[in-house]
Amino acid sequence: MKYNIALLAGDGIGPEVINEAVKVSDAVAKKFGHEITWKPALTGAAAIDAVGVPYPDETHEICLAADAVLFGAIGHPKYDNDPLAPVRPEQGLLLMRKKLGLFANVRPTFTFPSLLDKSPLKRERIEGTDLVFLRELTGGIYFGEKGRRDGGDTAFDNCVYTRAEVQRLAKKGFELAMTRSKKLCCVDKANVMETSRLWRETVQAMEKDYPEVTVSYEFVDAVAMRLVQWPNTYDVLITENLFGDILTDEASVISGSMGLMPSASMGDKVSLFEPIHGSYPQATGLNIANPMATVLSAAMMFENFGLMEEGAAMRNVVNKALEAGVVTEDLADGGKAYGTKEVGDWLVANL
Amino acid sequence: MKYNIALLAGDGIGPEVINEAVKVSDAVAKKFGHEITWKPALTGAAAIDAVGVPYPDETHEICLAADAVLFGAIGHPKYDNDPLAPVRPEQGLLLMRKKLGLFANVRPTFTFPSLLDKSPLKRERIEGTDLVFLRELTGGIYFGEKGRRDGGDTAFDNCVYTRAEVQRLAKKGFELAMTRSKKLCCVDKANVMETSRLWRETVQAMEKDYPEVTVSYEFVDAVAMRLVQWPNTYDVLITENLFGDILTDEASVISGSMGLMPSASMGDKVSLFEPIHGSYPQATGLNIANPMATVLSAAMMFENFGLMEEGAAMRNVVNKALEAGVVTEDLADGGKAYGTKEVGDWLVANL
Numbered sequence: 208m209k210y211n212i213a214l215l216a217g218d219g220i221g222p223e224v225i226n227e228a229v230k231v232s233d234a235v236a237k238k239f240g241h242e243i244t245w246k247p248a249l250t251g252a253a254a255i256d257a258v259g260v261p262y263p264d265e266t267h268e269i270c271l272a273a274d275a276v277l278f279g280a281i282g283h284p285k286y287d288n289d290p291l292a293p294v295r296p297e298q299g300l301l302l303m304r305k306k307l308g309l310f311a312n313v314r315p316t317f318t319f320p321s322l323l324d325k326s327p328l329k330r331e332r333i334e335g336t337d338l339v340f341l342r343e344l345t346g347g348i349y350f351g352e353k354g355r356r357d358g359g360d361t362a363f364d365n366c367v368y369t370r371a372e373v374q375r376l377a378k379k380g381f382e383l384a385m386t387r388s389k390k391l392c393c394v395d396k397a398n399v400m401e402t403s404r405l406w407r408e409t410v411q412a413m414e415k416d417y418p419e420v421t422v423s424y425e426f427v428d429a430v431a432m433r434l435v436q437w438p439n440t441y442d443v444l445i446t447e448n449l450f451g452d453i454l455t456d457e458a459s460v461i462s463g464s465m466g467l468m469p470s471a472s473m474g475d476k477v478s479l480f481e482p483i484h485g486s487y488p489q490a491t492g493l494n495i496a497n498p499m500a501t502v503l504s505a506a507m508m509f510e511n512f513g514l515m516e517e518g519a520a521m522r523n524v525v526n527k528a529l530e531a532g533v534v535t536e537d538l539a540d541g542g543k544a545y546g547t548k549e550v551g552d553w554l555v556a557n558l
Numbered sequence: 559m560k561y562n563i564a565l566l567a568g569d570g571i572g573p574e575v576i577n578e579a580v581k582v583s584d585a586v587a588k589k590f591g592h593e594i595t596w597k598p599a600l601t602g603a604a605a606i607d608a609v610g611v612p613y614p615d616e617t618h619e620i621c622l623a624a625d626a627v628l629f630g631a632i633g634h635p636k637y638d639n640d641p642l643a644p645v646r647p648e649q650g651l652l653l654m655r656k657k658l659g660l661f662a663n664v665r666p667t668f669t670f671p672s673l674l675d676k677s678p679l680k681r682e683r684i685e686g687t688d689l690v691f692l693r694e695l696t697g698g699i700y701f702g703e704k705g706r707r708d709g710g711d712t713a714f715d716n717c718v719y720t721r722a723e724v725q726r727l728a729k730k731g732f733e734l735a736m737t738r739s740k741k742l743c744c745v746d747k748a749n750v751m752e753t754s755r756l757w758r759e760t761v762q763a764m765e766k767d768y769p770e771v772t773v774s775y776e777f778v779d780a781v782a783m784r785l786v787q788w789p790n791t792y793d794v795l796i797t798e799n800l801f802g803d804i805l806t807d808e809a810s811v812i813s814g815s816m817g818l819m820p821s822a823s824m825g826d827k828v829s830l831f832e833p834i835h836g837s838y839p840q841a842t843g844l845n846i847a848n849p850m851a852t853v854l855s856a857a858m859m860f861e862n863f864g865l866m867e868e869g870a871a872m873r874n875v876v877n878k879a880l881e882a883g884v885v886t887e888d889l890a891d892g893g894k895a896y897g898t899k900e901v902g903d904w905l906v907a908n909l
């Protein structure tokens with residue numbers, strides 16, 4: 208098969224980790240007889256520097272025309288220090304999500320046996336954790352009306368959801384649950400928020416279409432607790448945009464291997480794949496960033512094309528590298544630390 | 559001195575833990591020559607059962623006329639299972655906060671050397687943690703306009719803050735920081751929310767009035783991570799209502815001793831003191847609930863009256879009990895478990 212992939216490397220370590228993911232993807236493609244054409248495009252601080260906006264129209268066109276988007280990371284201290292500044296890289300991120308219709312952010316949190324000790328949690332708490340958040344990504348308080356009144360002294364942000372938006376996200380959640388342990392947790396704040404009550408009643412109404420899935424409903428504050436206490440009791444969780452922002456980040460650190468966590472943002476037209484870590488500007492150009500999360504994001508991309516074997520090959524080789532200790536300094540733990548490129552080379556050689 | 563304390567025992571284990579806190583408070587009062595008059599009043603499921611509403615006017619009058627409110631816990635499965643039900647105990651809680659003007663929820667998270675192993679976090683992560691959240695409690699999305707449009711298919715919740723509301727809460731935060739390590743963290747989502755930008759600019763403008771306090775600004779998602787990774791790097795944190803709901807609950811479990819965590823909700827007229835744990839309905843009447851969080855909440859109440867020695871006496875005796883292993887089953891760890899009443903008796907006897 209032939210694939211066109213938009214390549215948004217972004218800022219900081221973005222280009223370096225993307226480079227390795229491209230190398231590994233190309234090697235997998237070759238092995239399985241596919242052909243990938245990469246279409247690089249500007250985003251983030253790099254785009255602001257070049258053309259004044261963080262998500263240029265040209266980049267949008269490239270993404271829209273692609274079969275998928277592989278994304279590095281964005282954010283640069285030059286623009287990031289002040290969220291009150293007029294132009295910021297994150298605005299590009301939000302615009303991109305909205306314009307590409309990336310409504311479902313898929314954020315797995317899983318553990319690697321060899322890395323359990325990296326977790327801030329005790330071993331018995333984290334062992335066996337394998338959960339996935341589906342975060343709604345194009346609605347809620349992120350995109351509702353917001354502004355000021357009273358000469359600037361009153362601020363407001365409106366959180367809005369429609370039944371159709373909830374159904375679309377929940378459907379993905381039910382479907383994902385069917386491929387896993389058939390447990391779905393709907394995270395809301397239905398004891399306080401009207402949007403949460405809409406979420407809850409909409410999901411409740413969908414239960415009959417998935418009789419095999421056991422659905423639980425939990426308040427966001429309770430989930431914030433249980434994620435720390437017993438993360439391994441969760442499987443698939445669905446939630447709205449802001450709760451998802453907070454909880455997926457909380458979940459990302461419990462495994463202790465953030466440098467390994469991939470993500471996908473699914474849309475109707477195109478989907479985007481990216482590591483969950485940031486642009487880590489201090490490490491730029493040092494060849495120390497961990498490329499594995501980006502490689503695993505590319506694996507999710509292959510799987511999303513229906514290429515399950517290809518995805519599995521990439522996951523397996525990452526596991527092998529971890530077991531062989533071929534890791535960057537974030538995971539080296541006093542042992543030998545490999546460079547970003549060297550890890551990528553090893554993955555290609557051992558596919 | 560003479561004090562009138564409104565006593566809102568509430569549901570589940572509420573009455574039992576309140577009972578012990580009253581015993582210990584009376585003993586402290588006696589020892590230091592004070593006189594407390596307790597004014598019991600209905601709230602929660604108990605109030606719904608008795609008079610049909612969770613926060614009756616009569617209860618409100620008693621609270622308003624009191625020097626402080628000591629609160630147990632509310633929530634009962636009879637009403638709690640369905641957040642879509644028309645009358646629910648939490649509505650009483652929200653009404654009470656609003657009507658009493660309890661704008662600042664004070665939620666400390668600290669560790670007890672003897673209980674470090676209870677934490678889900680590894681010892682080196684949790685050791686030395688001693689932080690306090692100040693959560694805004696009467697504004698934001700909890701109390702903004704909310705409702706439905708499009709025949710019920712669109713739901714909205716409006717999050718609103720005024721500069722004055724932020725100043726009032728932030729002032730308490732700066733003042734608290736001055737009594738501690740002079741570190742204040744303002745938690746917001748200023749890269750997305752207009753209310754957060756108001757929070758941030760308001761706090762920034764107040765910095766000059768507290769030149770000794772070092773203020774940091776962190777996004778809510780980053781705080782959700784760092785709370786699990788390095789909770790001991792925080793001191794005083796201020797935040798808006800919904801973020802506070804999520805983060806204080808997350809913080810409450812990291813110490814592993816939720817049954818010991820007190821809280822205060824400060825208003826202009828009157829303040830309220832309560833354990834952070836819930837009504838734990840399954841344990842009702844079994845004499846197994848841990849009364850220590852409620853006793854420590856009463857200690858906060860004394861300290862809020864300016865009675866620092868009295869508060870310290872209560873904290874000290876709780877510490878003594880922990881060290882002596884005079885604890886309820888949640889902390890007994892296979893050792894002898896004392897009853898709720900027996901722990902209270904021991905505290906009184908050892909004051």
Ligand SMILES: CC(C)[C@H](C(=O)O)[C@@H](O)C(=O)O
Nearest residue numbers: 297298300301452749750779
């Ligand atoms: C940068 C920010 C706008 C963004 C968000 O809040 O969605 C980020 O935290 C994320 O989770 O991708």
Ligand SMILES: CC(C)[C@H](C(=O)O)[C@@H](O)C(=O)O
Nearest residue numbers: 398399428648649651652803
């Ligand atoms: C019961 C609920 C309405 C309440 C809240 O969200 O404020 C609770 O979670 C709390 O934190 O006191």
